[in-house]
Amino acid sequence: MQTSPLSQFLLLMENLYVVAALTLVAIILRVFWVGYRKRHPLPVKPGQEIPPHDGVLEALEVAMFIPAVALWLAINVHPILRTVIAVAGYFILVTLARMQWKKFRMTHPLPPVSAERPASPKDMMLEIIDTVIIALVLVFGIVRPFLMQTYFIPSASMETTLLGPHLNAAGKMVGGDKLIANKFVLRFRMPKRDEIIVFNPPAAGYIGNNNGLMLREWLAQHPDTLTVDETTILVRGLQDPHLLEKPELGFSGLKQSLRFVPMADARLNTEEILKILPSLPAQRDAFIKRVIGLPGDTIEFKTGDGIYINSKPLDEPYLTSGALAHSGLPAVPIPGEMPRLMTTQDANGNNTNEDDFFWGFIQWVGDWYKHDEMYEKLIAPHMQDGKFVVPADSVFMMGDNRANSFDSRYWGVVPRQNIKARAVSTFWPLNRLKLL
DSSP, rough: OOOOOHHHHHHHHHHHHHHHHHHHHHHHHHHHHHHHHSSSSOOTTTTOOOOOHHHHHHHHHHTHHHHHHHHHHOOOOOOHHHHHHHHHHHHHHHHHHHHHHHHHHHHHHOOOHHHHOOOOOOOOOOOOOHHHHHHHHIIIIIIIIEEEEEEOOEEETTTTTTEEEEEEEEEEEEEOOEEEEEGGGGSSSSOTTTTTEEEOOOHHHHTOHHHHHHHHHHHHTTTTTHHHHHHHHHHHTTTTTTHHOOOOGOOOTTTTSSOOOOOOOOOHHHHHHHSSSSSOOTTSSSSEEEEEOOTOEEEEEEEETTEEEEEOOHHHHHHHOOOOOOHHHOOOOOOOSSSOOOBBOOOOSTTHHHHHOOOOHHHHHHHHIIIIIIIIIIIIGGEEETTTEOOOTTEEEOOOSGGOOOOOOOOEEEEEEEEGEEEEEEESGGGGOOOO
């Protein structure tokens, strides 16, 4: 499945190596262009020389961009009006800076143009290159790391508040809201209830939704449990291309290009299985959900009646009636005895229940991880009398599409250090432009 060109571009510009390479290319172009202009100066008519270059004034004009962005983040009005105010504020600040600097230059003038200090006309090419360098440094050196960043919605877990992508008739992934998130404000305070935030979930937030990752966790903890025949079936099953053709099977990320013929050695087979299985995604693959519980809150999940915080019902006008009905804690099955491969064979000597073993074992591993690794370690320690108590410096997150949201009900709380940004507004598509 392919993502939209805009999503691909945003992902590309998330890569700091790409940004650094673009900046380096722009700087190299500037160096070469300055050298070229020294050998081939632009013609200038007498009396039309440009005054000496005032780099400080240009630096002041660029610096005014920072308070303008801070103003944009601080005010809470419609995105269009907010942008108009921020742009107007930028030009007001630039005008004031120019006025004050001109007063300073009246008493501290730059050296005049002379034969020793010639001045040439404007070089548009050089100005374009300078603008590119300044934009890259500002956006990816200041704004993106410290102030705000763009994200796109990868799933349906926040619908109908935020829409995820869908497949069109051509099998291409299209749609999905794009949003702007404030990375600055949550450096100084905890999120507030009902705020939509971007965060890195615990590892279980990735593992518990992927059969391949759960199998990797089980094998890492039980490397010598399976027999040769059992590991052989796993190797064959994981190399079946149909696993990746059906995303609903939960095997995304398998490295099926690493073809392997099973051997008569369970440990070697297990080592090859671990090579085929997916690895945890990069930390930029963040989640976005709504803050439900704050530090110290007692959360009660009443099936069909919604969420109660500290014994009071939580008002959630953003939910549909269907989502409200699915706000309870999920049922977590207790894994039974681990499936084993039966030795019954057909006339050709082949095991007759290979498929049953493969899918039965995958299902059992999923139950094991969700109960032993998720519920027992991440949920149960915070349960008191059937209610969840949010620990200090953590928040409890839930998606608005409760029936299709893999959230804190499954993998526990989000520590404060995992919080990346607060969603401010959507910006694409334009008909979905709104504050969050």
